[in-house]
Every structure is written in C-alpha cells, then in structure tokens.
Amino acid sequence: MKGNEAIAHAAIRTGCDGYFGYPITPQSEILETLAAEKPWETTGMVVLQAESETASINMVYGGAASGKRVMTSSSSPGISLMQEGISYMAGAELPALIVNVSRGGPGLGTIQPSQADYFQTVKGGGHGDYRLITLAPASVQEMADFVDLAFTLAFRYRNPAMILSDGAIGQMMEKVVLPEYRPRRTEEEIAAGCPWATTGRKGLRSPNIITSLGLRSEEMEAINLRLQAKYREIERKEVRYEEYLTSDAEYLIVAFGSAARISKKVTSLAREAGIKAGLLRPITLWPFPSERIASLCGQVKGILSLEINAGQMVEDIRLAAGGRIPVRWYGRLGGIIPEPEEVLEELKKIAAL
Amino acid sequence: MTTEEIIRPENLVYRKPELLNDVPMHYCPGCSHGMVHKLVAEVIAEMGMTEKTIAISPVGCAVFAYKYIDVDWQEAAHGRAPALASAVKRLWPDRLVFTYQGDGDLACIGTGETIHAINRGENIAIIFINNAIYGMTGGQMAPTTLLGMKTATCPYGRDVHLHGYPLKITEIAALLDGSCYVTRQAVHTVAAILKAKKAIRKAFDYSMQGRGASLVEIVSTCSTSWKMTPEKANRWMEENMFPFYPLGDLKDSKP
Amino acid sequence: MAKMKGATIVDIERCKGCRLCVVACPLGVLALTTKAVNLKGYPYAETVLQDTCTGCTACAVVCPDGCITVYRKKEE
Structure with missing residues (x-):
C-alpha cells in the first residue's frame, strides 16, 4: 500500500481517537483512507474534515487537551498554516501527532516531493522557544510504525510530535506489516494516564486548565525553564538513527x-x-x-x-x-x-x- | 425585626454562585463579563454538569475566564475556540462543551471557525460577548463597532468607506442549517439578566440533546473603552447598540 | 399582605464601586461610600436605608462581581 494509506491504517489500529484534517496534495489519501475505512463504526475513532489547516490543528489542540490520542496530517503549505497551533500545543504541553508529507516550496511551490521543511520542523516554525519531536520515515513500513512511536513519545513527554515525510514516501507503494489492533483507551485509562486532561472536573479535584498563557515574566520564565529541561531530557534519551x-x-x-x-x-x-x-x-x-x-x-x-x-x-x-x-x-x-x-x-x- | 434576625442561613435568597471562584475577577468595574460569568456558573450548577463540563476560553478580556468558573477549561488561540470545542464534543459526546468568546475573537479572527462549527451542527454552545470594541488591547475597532463610533483605531468614528460595515454575525449564524438556537440578549437590567440566563440554559440543554449549535450573543458594555461610567454605558447601549443589534430570539428550532 | 424585610451583605473587598447595584435598587437602599475605600482603592456599596430593603435581590443580580448576598424574611 501507499505510505499515506499506511499512516491511516496504523492510526486506526493503534487506538487513535481522532483525526482532523484538510485535503492537500500529496497527502490526501490519509483522510480519504480514513473516510473509506469508517473507523467510527468500528473502533469509535472520530474522523473530521475541517474547514482549514488552522481549524484542523486547533481541533487537535482541543482533543489533545482532553487527553485523547489525536492527529492531523497535511503537506508543507498546510503545515505552515498550522504553526500557530503547534506553538500553542508546545506551550500548553499537549501530546499529539502531526504528519507532514512535505512538498516543494516556498509558497504554493510544487506538489513534488521535497525535504525543505527541515528548518520549519526542527528549528521552530511557530513562535517561541519550543521543540517538536520529529521522526523521519524512509519506508512505507516506517510510515506505519512511526504513528504509534510518535504517539508514545508525545504522551511520554507531553509534547507534540511530527512525522516529517515527503511526497515520495507518501505516494510510494511497498509491502507493509500493519501493527496489531489495539483498542482505544477507556475513560478510566485516560483519567489515570493523563491526570492533567480536561475531561470534566470530577469530585474534589481542582479544575484542569490547559493554557499556554503566563503573563507575569517570572511565571513565563519558569514555564520556559521547565520546557527546556524537558527538551534536554528528550535529547538525552530519544535520539534514534x-x-x-x-x-x-x-x-x-x-x-x-x-x-x-x-x-x-x-x-x-x-x-x-x-x-x-x-x-x-x-x-x-x-x-x-x-x-x-x-x-x-x-x-x-x-x-x-x-x-x-x-x-x-x-x-x-x-x-x-x-x-x-x-x-x-x-x-x-x-x-x-x-x-x-x-x-x-x-x-x-x-x-x- | 433586627438585621441580625434577617441575616440567617434559612433566609438566604441570593449569593454568589458556588461555581464562581472566590478570586476577584480582573474585569473593570461594571463589566458585562462578570454578569455573564455568574449566569454561566449558575446554569452549569443547576444542570448538575459541574463534573461534565469542558469550557473553552478565548483570547481577549475573557482569556482568564478559567480562573473564575470552577470547571475544566481549555484556553484557545485567538478565534479558534469553536474548532477546539468541535473536537472536544465529538470526542466526549456526553460532556457539556461551550465556548466563551468576544466580538474580536468570534466575529473577526475566528469568523471561519465560528461559521463552520455552527454550520456543521456541532453540539456546542457559543456564548458571544459583543461590546463592539477590543477591550483587552485597549479599545480598538471591532468587526461589530457601530458606524460613527469612536475607537483607538477609528478615532474619528467608524466610517463605512474606510472600515466597512459592522458585522451581524448572529444573523448569519441564524441562517445556517447547523444552528438550532440563536438569540441576542443583554445583561443591563434584572429582567434582561433573567432572560439571558434562560437563553444560556436553553443553549446548554440543546447541546446536550444533540440538536446542533447554539449561539447566545450578549450585547454588552465596555465602559472603560467606551470612556463612560457603567451606568452611562448601559444607557448608551440601549440607545445605540439595541437599534442595530435588536434583542430577542433569531432562531429556535423546536424538536 | 405580609411585608418582606431584607438585608444585604456586601463583600467590600470584591466590590469595584461600579454603582450598578445602586441604580438597580428600586428603593435607594444602597449607596457608594463617599469617604471610605477598599484595599484596591474603590469606593464600595453600603446599605444606607436598611429598614427599606425588601430583599428583592435586584442589587445582587446585577452585581457583575457577585459581591452581594441577600437575605429575606417575612415580617411577623
């Protein structure tokens, strides 16, 4: 199957709760495959075509903030539109998966493959001091495998993760072994695994607030120092090559x-x-x-x-x-x-x- | 009868809603946000939804709404609250999901998210505070600023040739097939406040009944940016805002 | 008809002196302080005609900051 299709199937099989996306070449097969597979009838996964990449990434923000395993995908120009949301998610420390099946730029550029989004992905892209965990698949098999890996890393560190692929891997057809089916997490599992998530303030617990705002300088510096410490830990533990x-x-x-x-x-x-x-x-x-x-x-x-x-x-x-x-x-x-x-x-x- | 005889727990008839936190709100004296916060807090409690509410706050004066109402909150990027709410409600269908947004957030930078969330018929409620001005950034022109109204960025008054017309987004929302309840209310008198509360309750009830999207506009004052006392701002609102933004239900789809 | 007697307690540190309660009260029970201010420097609402209050709650309902608690008792 195609790399893009592998992403969609892997998401359904590894307990993804929701996909929110907008069509753009060369990655539309991800949304198309999900729509054809109708996972809402089987695993209960939500699939929604948004009105824009801006909306998609903010749907991902909302879903991630409520502890769900949610993702989006796009290609370079669409990923540019998502940078605001990615920065907010990094600031609010939200785990989520963003797939970039990148194409040539700048601007509208070309629909042909490119790796020109390296800087955008690993050097920021959005505003502020933040880092994005970035996985680069080199095969259709890795497109499938990295979905679960990206989610695992994202939730381990409460940080958005990106699969930075390109049009060649997305469109390429190879044999692939899809991951075993795994059910989506139950409400209890989400509450236990993500005690920070906004799922409704139960009993005596104080409200969970998901925000990236810290108006006082001292407060915002403390938030940044905590983020930087997390990034150093990721740099120590998660390098893969x-x-x-x-x-x-x-x-x-x-x-x-x-x-x-x-x-x-x-x-x-x-x-x-x-x-x-x-x-x-x-x-x-x-x-x-x-x-x-x-x-x-x-x-x-x-x-x-x-x-x-x-x-x-x-x-x-x-x-x-x-x-x-x-x-x-x-x-x-x-x-x-x-x-x-x-x-x-x-x-x-x-x-x- | 002495005051002491009256001030007894059994005689209590009104107090600050339990879900409104004790922390003082940062809003200016007389700000309509406070009234609406109280109503939202009362309605959530009366519905018994405290443990099942996921609220979305905007960018604007109400950015800190999460400090004041004692439920789970997500703070959205400017204008994006309806996108967050769409996803949250689809992922947690049994939760009460609402956004709380101002005119700049909802009717300007977030127009796309607002229109499309409503048009998809998301089972969410949108509380829309329309005071015709950007409060938090210091009184700049909003999409809903009235013609002739002076703001920091239209200091000679909103001029249609320069700035275009004020946007009646609530009227647009009522035209969309995905909306089930669209209403325009105010909180300047006791009677108006009681009606506004009923409207919020209806919007929240409809969202839980899965009927689609609701929009409750609250025509509000911003006495600081309007440069008036709260009393005068209320009068100015009645004389100038209500003729252009008339109160009442624009749409109520009975089941 | 039994007459209602009311009483209000104003959380003066929460009060911002917006005066909306003073305007809302149909009987002129409340007024803003003219000489005293709270810790934030605002004049605050206080009861000036206690005997007149019927506990109608109008002041509390319009208070944007939830400062006013109202009690009401039927006169025996």
Whole structure:
C-alpha cells in the first residue's frame, strides 16, 4: 500500500481517537483512507474534515487537551498554516501527532516531493522557544510504525510530535506489516494516564486548565525553564538513527527519509569505485544524532549531507562536526530527486579534497 | 425585626454562585463579563454538569475566564475556540462543551471557525460577548463597532468607506442549517439578566440533546473603552447598540 | 399582605464601586461610600436605608462581581 494509506491504517489500529484534517496534495489519501475505512463504526475513532489547516490543528489542540490520542496530517503549505497551533500545543504541553508529507516550496511551490521543511520542523516554525519531536520515515513500513512511536513519545513527554515525510514516501507503494489492533483507551485509562486532561472536573479535584498563557515574566520564565529541561531530557534519551557500513567508513553520507534511500545506493556505488563510504540516517531529526556524528568525525575524513532541499540539515551536521572535517551539502530542488550517480560525483569531490 | 434576625442561613435568597471562584475577577468595574460569568456558573450548577463540563476560553478580556468558573477549561488561540470545542464534543459526546468568546475573537479572527462549527451542527454552545470594541488591547475597532463610533483605531468614528460595515454575525449564524438556537440578549437590567440566563440554559440543554449549535450573543458594555461610567454605558447601549443589534430570539428550532 | 424585610451583605473587598447595584435598587437602599475605600482603592456599596430593603435581590443580580448576598424574611 501507499505510505499515506499506511499512516491511516496504523492510526486506526493503534487506538487513535481522532483525526482532523484538510485535503492537500500529496497527502490526501490519509483522510480519504480514513473516510473509506469508517473507523467510527468500528473502533469509535472520530474522523473530521475541517474547514482549514488552522481549524484542523486547533481541533487537535482541543482533543489533545482532553487527553485523547489525536492527529492531523497535511503537506508543507498546510503545515505552515498550522504553526500557530503547534506553538500553542508546545506551550500548553499537549501530546499529539502531526504528519507532514512535505512538498516543494516556498509558497504554493510544487506538489513534488521535497525535504525543505527541515528548518520549519526542527528549528521552530511557530513562535517561541519550543521543540517538536520529529521522526523521519524512509519506508512505507516506517510510515506505519512511526504513528504509534510518535504517539508514545508525545504522551511520554507531553509534547507534540511530527512525522516529517515527503511526497515520495507518501505516494510510494511497498509491502507493509500493519501493527496489531489495539483498542482505544477507556475513560478510566485516560483519567489515570493523563491526570492533567480536561475531561470534566470530577469530585474534589481542582479544575484542569490547559493554557499556554503566563503573563507575569517570572511565571513565563519558569514555564520556559521547565520546557527546556524537558527538551534536554528528550535529547538525552530519544535520539534514534540507523547506520549502514559505517564501521570501516572513511567518508560518511548523512541523509534522512527519501534521501537516505538514495544514499544507500550511493554507498554501494562508492565502494565499487573504491571509496569506503558509510551512511548515517537520522530517524529523529529532533533530537538530532549530534553526538554520534561528532564521534564519527574522529573516524571519517569528510561528510556529505544529501538533502532534497537547498542545504538545511547540513548546518546541524556542521555544528556536530565542529569544523574538524569538511562537511558538504548536495541536493536537488523543485521536486527533483537526485540520481545516485550525481551524488557519487559529489562524494568523489570530497574524497579528492 | 433586627438585621441580625434577617441575616440567617434559612433566609438566604441570593449569593454568589458556588461555581464562581472566590478570586476577584480582573474585569473593570461594571463589566458585562462578570454578569455573564455568574449566569454561566449558575446554569452549569443547576444542570448538575459541574463534573461534565469542558469550557473553552478565548483570547481577549475573557482569556482568564478559567480562573473564575470552577470547571475544566481549555484556553484557545485567538478565534479558534469553536474548532477546539468541535473536537472536544465529538470526542466526549456526553460532556457539556461551550465556548466563551468576544466580538474580536468570534466575529473577526475566528469568523471561519465560528461559521463552520455552527454550520456543521456541532453540539456546542457559543456564548458571544459583543461590546463592539477590543477591550483587552485597549479599545480598538471591532468587526461589530457601530458606524460613527469612536475607537483607538477609528478615532474619528467608524466610517463605512474606510472600515466597512459592522458585522451581524448572529444573523448569519441564524441562517445556517447547523444552528438550532440563536438569540441576542443583554445583561443591563434584572429582567434582561433573567432572560439571558434562560437563553444560556436553553443553549446548554440543546447541546446536550444533540440538536446542533447554539449561539447566545450578549450585547454588552465596555465602559472603560467606551470612556463612560457603567451606568452611562448601559444607557448608551440601549440607545445605540439595541437599534442595530435588536434583542430577542433569531432562531429556535423546536424538536 | 405580609411585608418582606431584607438585608444585604456586601463583600467590600470584591466590590469595584461600579454603582450598578445602586441604580438597580428600586428603593435607594444602597449607596457608594463617599469617604471610605477598599484595599484596591474603590469606593464600595453600603446599605444606607436598611429598614427599606425588601430583599428583592435586584442589587445582587446585577452585581457583575457577585459581591452581594441577600437575605429575606417575612415580617411577623
């Protein structure tokens, strides 16, 4: 099935309570699949087509604030519209899943795949000091698997999480093993697991208030310091990445999502050409595998960041490398997927330095 | 009879609603928000819904409504309260879900969310405080500011050529098939307050009966931004607001 | 017909002196203080014609801040 369809099926199967979204290419199959599957008749999952991405993300805010497992999905321009809501959710510490099947920008851009939303996703996007847990799937299987993982991380840390995919993975068809069915949480389970949620003030408990407002400076600083402490904990505990042929690598390609699939091929081509290349694929874009990249800098002679954008993740790699070895970027723009051969030429240039 | 003989628990006839917290409200003297907060608090308690209410507060003067009424609250981004409420009610159908919004929040930045939540027939109630001005930000022009009315951003009076017409969003709401009860009330006299309370009760009841969306507009004063005493503001409202925003039910879909 | 006698208690620290209760009272029972203010600096409502109060609750109903508690007793 398609990556987008895998997201929808995984959501139904892993106890998602609600999906709120608005059509936009190349991810409309998520809402279409959910509408066709009618989960409200089986698991009781709510599916609602909103009037805009702005409304969608605020529906997610409302649902998450009431302790439910809720999600939305969109593509780049729609995700831009959601930034207000994402910032509010980060501020109010609400767990939720946002899927971005990204496309080329800026502006209306193109419906072709792109990874140009890296900055928007991991550097903020919305206003204020906040972080978004970001998972980057590189296969249809990971589209399915990361739904539950994203929810798990989101609820563990009371923080919104994003699956940052792209049009290639969303539209690609692969075999996939869908997760086992799991029932949605009961009201009692929500009350026990999310004692902060606004579900109705029971008995003698004081009211639960979900807000991101703290008008007094001291109050708002305290909120920010608590958020920052949480972000540091996530950075310590939740970094995920995959390595391929790195044990003896002399040159390293760092790439995520679709670009990582191309990079695997480039690694093989490079080895055939006598260049000992390896691949590091960040699975979490935030928290970023900076420490692992830093340690690999003691082993490899150069790094190539392959991205389907104008060079965004390369900045984080350079920060990790700290100027010890050359770090270069290569990518294509406008929805063009780089060919392995052209990437190999770039790797050769680094090897020739 | 001495005062001491009268002031006894068995003679109590009116007190601050139990759900209205003891913390003093930040509203200006004479602000209509206070009256409406009291009514909402009374209605929730009278319906026995204290433990089943999820309320949504706006951005605007009522942003801190969550400090004053003793139920669970979500504080929404500016204008987005009906989107939050839509999701919450669908996810928790047996809960009482209502939004509390001002004119800038509901009729300007949140027009889309308001219209579509009502049009979908969400089983929510919307309390809409219309004082024709932005109170919290310091008295700027609102979508509902009357023609000729002076505000910080139309200091020479609202001019239709510059600013367009005041928006009668309640009339629009009444036209939508998803609304079941649309009414315009005020809280400037005892009689008006009692009617407004009945309206809020009806809107909440309808939402629990699954009849669709209700909108209760409360034509209100903002004595601070209008630069009048509360008394004068009430008179000004009667003379200027009521002719343009006439009180009464605009729609009541009996089952 | 039995006459009703009323009495009000004003939470003076909650009162903001908006005067709406004074206007609402049909019998002129309440007035704002002219010399005293509360901790926030507001003049506050006080009973000036206790014997006249019938406990009709109009003052309390219109009070935006819920400051007024009303008691009422039938005169024997």
